Every structure is written in C-alpha cells, then in structure tokens.
Amino acid sequence: MAHAKEMKNPPPEFPIFFMKHEACLVRNNKPFFLPDFSKEIHHEVELVVKITRLGKKIESKFANRYYSELGLGIDFTARDLQKTAREKGLPWEVAKAFDHSAPISKFLPLSNFEDIQNLDFYLDINGKTVQKGCSADMIFPVDDLISYVSQFMTLKTGDLLFTGTPEGVGPVAIGDRLEAYLEGEKMMDFFVR
Numbered sequence: 001m002a003h004a005k006e007m008k009n010p011p012p013e014f015p016i017f018f019m020k021h022e023a024c025l026v027r028n029n030k031p032f033f034l035p036d037f038s039k040e041i042h043h044e045v046e047l048v049v050k051i052t053r054l055g056k057k058i059e060s061k062f063a064n065r066y067y068s069e070l071g072l073g074i075d076f077t078a079r080d081l082q083k084t085a086r087e088k089g090l091p092w093e094v095a096k097a098f099d100h101s102a103p104i105s106k107f108l109p110l111s112n113f114e115d116i117q118n119l120d121f122y123l124d125i126n127g128k129t130v131q132k133g134c135s136a137d138m139i140f141p142v143d144d145l146i147s148y149v150s151q152f153m154t155l156k157t158g159d160l161l162f163t164g165t166p167e168g169v170g171p172v173a174i175g176d177r178l179e180a181y182l183e184g185e186k187m188m189d190f191f192v193r
Contacts, residue, residue: 002137002166002167005167006167006168006169011139012139014148015139015140015144015145015148015149017148017149018091018092018093018096018097019093019097020075020096020097020101020102020162021097023099023100024097024098024099024100024101024102025100025102025103025104026100026102026103026104026190027103027104029103029188029189029190030103030190031190031191031192031193032074032076032100032103032172032178032190032191032192032193033100033192033193034172034173034174034192034193035078035098035099035100037078037081037098038078038079038080038081038095039080040078040079040080040171041076041077041078041079041171041172042076042077042079042169042170042171042172043074043076043123043125043130043131043169043170043171043172043178044074044075044076044077044131044165044169045072045073045074045121045122045123045131045133045165045166045180046072046073046074046075046162046163046164046165047070047071047072047119047121047135047142047162047163047182048070048071048072048073048104048105048107048160048161048162048163049067049069049070049142049146049160049161049163050067050068050069050070050071050107050158050159050160050161051066051067051146051155051156051157051158051159051160051161052066052067052068052069052157053065053066053157054154054155054156054157055146055150055154055155056150056153056154056155057150057151058146058147058150058155059147060141060143060144060146060147061143063142063143063144063146063147064143066146066155067110067142067146067161068109068110068111069107069108069109069110070107070108070110070113070116070119070182071104071105071106071107071108071182071187072104072105072121072180072181072182072187072188073102073103073104073105073160073162074102074103074123074178074180074188075096075101075102075162075165076098076100076101076102076103076172077095077096077101077169078094078095078096078098079095079171080095081094081095082095082096102160102162103178103188103190104160104188105180105182105187105188106187108182108185113183116135116142117135117136117138117141117142118134118135118136119134119135119182119183120132120133120134120182120183120184121133121134121135121180121181121182121183122180122181123168123178123179123180123181124178124179124180124181125172125176125177125178125179126176126177127177130168130170131165131166131167131168131169132166132168133165133166133167134166135163137166138163138164139164140164142161142163145161145163146161149161172192173192174192174193175191175192176191176192177189177190177191177192178190178191178192
C-alpha cells in the first residue's frame with residue numbers, strides 16, 4: 001500500500017499484473033546493463049514465488065500446493081516509458097519487460113520459513129537501505145495472487161510470480177551495487193553497468 005501511495009495511485013481493488021518473458025531474467029548475480037532507451041530506470045525489490053506444478057483456476061485455499069520455493073527479484077522499470085504508457089492507456093510491457101529487466105536470486109525451500117506472509121526483505125544500494133518491506137504488508141496475500149492470476153492464465157512449472165514492491169523505489173545508475181536480503185540472508189549482490 002505504501003508503494004501505491006508513493007506512486008500516487010489509488011489502492012487497487014484487485015491485483016494488477018503484467019508479463020515478463022524469459023529474456024528478462026538475469027541470474028547468478030550477473031550485472032544489470034543500463035539500457036539506452038530510458039533515462040529513468042527504477043529498482044523495485046520483490047518477493048518471488050517459484051511455481052512448481054501446472055495449475056489453472058486455483059482456489060486460494062489450495063494455492064500453497066503450487067509452490068515450494070521463494071527468492072527475491074528486482075523488477076527494473078523504465079519509469080519514463082511507464083508514465084507515457086499509462087497516460088495513453090497502453091500496456092506496460094515496454095517499461096517492464098525489456099531484456100534483462102528481472103534479476104533473480106537463488107531460491108530457498110519454503111520449509112526454511114515459518115510463515116510466507118511474515119517475511120522481512122530489503123534492498124541496499126551502495127551500502128544504504130533504500131527499500132524495506134514485510135510480506136505481512138502486502139495488499140493481496142501470495143495465495144490470493146496465485147488464485148487471481150490463474151483465473152486468466154495457466155501457471156506452469158518454473159513460472160515466477162513477483163509479488164509487488166515496498167515503498168522506496170528509485171533510480172539506479174552505472175556503478176551502483178545492489179544487495180538484496182530475505183530474512184537477513186543475502187540473496188543478491190550485483191552491479192549496474
């Protein structure tokens with residue numbers, strides 16, 4: 001909710017989602033290369049759920065059967081392109097689904113955590129915490145997100161669900177070092193080039 005407020009958006013009545021394709025992924029702490037088509041690339045750290053079985057029209061009460069691993073990801077957003085798309089009522093993919101826009105961490109077993117809806121995570125840039133969140137503050141719980149998205153499309157094994165970002169989003173620049181933590185464990189450590 002705090003992120004919605006910082007972006008001056010009204011609270012959503014239902015989850016809003018968009019797609020990122022496979023070429024968006026950056027693994028193993030490889031650097032993120034700043035694209036030349038935007039002057040305003042923002043970071044958005046998010047809890048990421050890895051789908052482990054095929055599912056369609058999943059009820060919330062059964063959604064926990066469709067994932068067993070968690071990680072973190074950065075939803076890099078070309079904020080200037082997103083603003084233009086929103087003003088014209090266009091899709092967001094130009095601002096969200098560009099190549100390498102989704103660095104992801106390693107994934108940890110769900111059994112490592114007591115409660116998926118009470119996990120602390122944060123993002124440091126150049127040693128300073130810029131985003132800090134807890135999954136307890138999500139507008140829509142993970143299981144509700146899975147249920148909602150699966151009403152429109154089949155979720156497949158290996159799909160990754162980014163669950164939304166806490167407040168504190170902002171620009172990145174060449175040379176920045178991003179470190180992301182889940183429950184105190186460092187999950188990501190990479191540079192912007």
